[in-house]
Amino acid sequence: MNKVLDIKSVEKISKALGDPYRLKIMEAVKKQKQWLPCCDILGMIDLAQSTVSHHLKQLVDADLLLLEKDGRNTRYYVNKEVLSAYIKYLNQLEA
């Protein structure tokens, strides 16, 4: 809690959120309220598996999503701590 982001992280997070498919993924993961398996995400989005995997990687690299591996499945959930820190940065931009 109370994480502070450096400017490079802010850039990365913004970039990760700057794509319609990645926003859709974020909303889907959030709606789940639980872990969301990768294959479920694939079902919602009309893109190749490798492309979805790439988008997920960007969200994970930006720390917006956390992942947990369970056998051959990978499940995702929203990293609230980082999202909070991002929001905090934006609030400061507004002040």
Next chain:
Amino acid sequence: MNKVLDIKSVEKISKALGDPYRLKIMEAVKKQKQWLPCCDILGMIDLAQSTVSHHLKQLVDADLLLLEKDGRNTRYYVNKEVLSAYIKYLNQLEA
């Protein structure tokens, strides 16, 4: 006040914030607490005038910055309403 952003706007705003120079511009405009002339921004950033103009245009197109023209000068300031709406979207993503 209480503006609600559609997903396309969220994407555009995120994209606009996903660049180090544009973040720097946002911070500079915010620090000013008043209008910031374009030529001042130019002085802070090691980029060609046309490039800075292009970055500013993206921030304005995303509604993150408002501009006012005064003679040959253009001054910018942060659009708090849109920033608030963006933050609201992110908060809902976290819930």
Next chain:
DNA sequence: TCGATAAATTCAAATTTTTCGATGAATTGC
């Protein structure tokens, strides 16, 4: 009016991002 200044626009190049097919790695069920 004329030259200087501020900023936007145009155009082209260099770079980055997006996309997908193919392949690889790990795991599961039979």
Next chain:
DNA sequence: GCAATTCATCGAAAAATTTGAATTTATCGA
């Protein structure tokens, strides 16, 4: 063990973004 499943990675093509020189537009000051 083996075929099927899940997901990641690689490589290349297509698309989008970034950048700056040159030009344009508009305004200011002398």
